[in-house]
Amino acid sequence: MRLTSRYRFSASHRLDTPTLSPAENRRLYGKCNNPHGHGHNYVLDITVDGPIDETGQVVNREELDKLVRRRVLRRLDHRDLNTEIPELWGRVTTTENLAAMVREALSENWTLPARLASVRIAETARNSFELEVPKQR
Amino acid sequence: MFLTRKAEFSASHVCANPAWTPERNQAVYGNNANPNGHGHNYVLEVTLAGDPDPATGMVFDLRELKEILNREVVDPMDHRFLNREVPPFDRVVPTTENLAVEIWKRIEPQIRRTGVRLHNVRLYETDDLFVDYGGGQ
Numbered sequence: 001m002r003l004t005s006r007y008r009f010s011a012s013h014r015l016d017t018p019t020l021s022p023a024e025n026r027r028l029y030g031k032c033n034n035p036h037g038h039g040h041n042y043v044l045d046i047t048v049d050g051p052i053d054e055t056g057q058v059v060n061r062e063e064l065d066k067l068v069r070r071r072v073l074r075r076l077d078h079r080d081l082n083t084e085i086p087e088l089w090g091r092v093t094t095t096e097n098l099a100a101m102v103r104e105a106l107s108e109n110w111t112l113p114a115r116l117a118s119v120r121i122a123e124t125a126r127n128s129f130e131l132e133v134p135k136q137r
Numbered sequence: 138m139f140l141t142r143k144a145e146f147s148a149s150h151v152c153a154n155p156a157w158t159p160e161r162n163q164a165v166y167g168n169n170a171n172p173n174g175h176g177h178n179y180v181l182e183v184t185l186a187g188d189p190d191p192a193t194g195m196v197f198d199l200r201e202l203k204e205i206l207n208r209e210v211v212d213p214m215d216h217r218f219l220n221r222e223v224p225p226f227d228r229v230v231p232t233t234e235n236l237a238v239e240i241w242k243r244i245e246p247q248i249r250r251t252g253v254r255l256h257n258v259r260l261y262e263t264d265d266l267f268v269d270y271g272g273g274q
Contacts, residue, residue, distance in 0.1 A: 001234055006265035055154070055165050056232035058268065062167050 009077035012039035013093040043122040050114030095123040146215035149176035180261040187253035209243040237270040
């Protein structure tokens with residue numbers, strides 16, 4: 001059984017890679033390359049997978065919420081992704097890279113009995129990115 | 138090919154194990170343990186897998202699927218207090234997980250036929266929380 005819980009955070013970022021010239025960055029990233037940055041209301045879907053326990057649940061909602069709040073939302077909400085999140089330094093703050101960062105932040109020392117199965121982030125209502133978490137061998 | 142049909146029902150419930158103390162129920166289920174109950178607008182998405190019948194061009198007769206969902210889920214559960222009025226939830230805690238399993242049990246035998254199987258039951262408790270159940274465990 002899979003359970004998916006949805007969270008929201010708002011953050012600013014700018015897409016720019018040092019491997020390209022300013023003109024090439026503008027061409028590649030368009031508006032997202034605006035030097036002053038811009039922001040999104042990100043929507044984060046966390047999916048966990050496991051059997052139903054004696055409480056009739058896959059996971060305790062409050063424990064899941066606490067973990068996501070502490071490791072992800074408190075760190076990212078109302079922040080600038082380019083300057084305030086050390087894990088993203090040296091990486092372009094695309095939602096692809098952001099999803100990978102969130103997956104790492106959650107999967108390291110994952111403390112809940114249900115397995116972390118997937119991290120999905122919608123940057124806007126039109127774009128979303130999903131990373132499955134491979135099953136442990 | 139996957140075919141998904143949606144249905145909605147609104148119901149109240151209490152998530153608490155009668156064998157446990159109120160304190161333990163509060164610790165496990167939080168607000169959901171309020172003995173007077175509370176309600177949700179549940180949204181059910183049922184996904185069938187199969188090949189379109191060469192004669193009709195359909196995986197499954199949608200009118201029949203609607204009738205199955207109404208008969209097995211919406212009619213007995215809509216505007217009901219699940220713990221008091223919908224067995225087995227007089228004995229089984231009506232978490233969203235257990236509700237998804239019960240819905241699977243009710244509809245799966247009526248959907249299964251040559252070339253068609255029930256693939257997934259997705260049940261939204263709120264816009265921000267849903268479970269996916271594909272049978273088994």
